[in-house]
Amino acid sequence: MRLRNQSRLDTRALHAFISEVAKREGYDRPGYLSGLLVRVSDSRKRHHGHASMGGVRWGASDFSFGRSMSLFVPPVLQVATFAAVISHEMAHNHGVPHRNMAPGLRYCRPLDWARDRELPVRTKGKPKPTPDDKLTHAMRMQKAAATRARRATTILKKWDRRVRLYQSKIAAGGAE
Numbered sequence: 001m002r003l004r005n006q007s008r009l010d011t012r013a014l015h016a017f018i019s020e021v022a023k024r025e026g027y028d029r030p031g032y033l034s035g036l037l038v039r040v041s042d043s044r045k046r047h048h049g050h051a052s053m054g055g056v057r058w059g060a061s062d063f064s065f066g067r068s069m070s071l072f073v074p075p076v077l078q079v080a081t082f083a084a085v086i087s088h089e090m091a092h093n094h095g096v097p098h099r100n101m102a103p104g105l106r107y108c109r110p111l112d113w114a115r116d117r118e119l120p121v122r123t124k125g126k127p128k129p130t131p132d133d134k135l136t137h138a139m140r141m142q143k144a145a146a147t148r149a150r151r152a153t154t155i156l157k158k159w160d161r162r163v164r165l166y167q168s169k170i171a172a173g174g175a176e
Contacts, residue, residue: 066093080110
């Protein structure tokens with residue numbers, strides 16, 4: 001499964017949770033999870049999602065799974081309801097339309113096994129630099145700038161010498 005997580009939830013925990021939902025709800029058929037793209041992002045309102053429908057395609061004789069689903073996480077996450085939304089969208093990937101879903105699956109009623117579960121939130125990135133960190137960085141940049149200035153002076157002197165050399169050669173050649 002490929003997971004594009006743009007939500008506040010921890011990516012590894014989310015990947016494991018979606019795989020667990022697939023296994024517990026009977027959607028772990030061979031070849032399904034390996035080709036699935038799941039997009040997860042935050043929502044301002046409620047738990048919801050959408051998925052590509054699986055089934056037998058027109059002109060084909062074999063079943064094909066839906067290959068993608070999008071899930072939306074509300075500000076107040078209820079893990080059991082989120083698990084039900086994942087299960088609902090996986091049913092669509094397996095070719096089940098709303099009219100053929102059981103009421104609990106169709107209306108995303110919370111799943112009992114997921115009631116006591118929690119999904120961790122991502123930890124923040126790097127901590128804000130302290131004044132000591134900023135001083136160390138500024139001193140390092142100052143040293144690098146001084147080095148660049150010395151190198152520039154050296155290059156300038158080299159080209160000054162070369163210009164004087166060619167000027168003296170032209171002056172000496174013109175006098176002859």
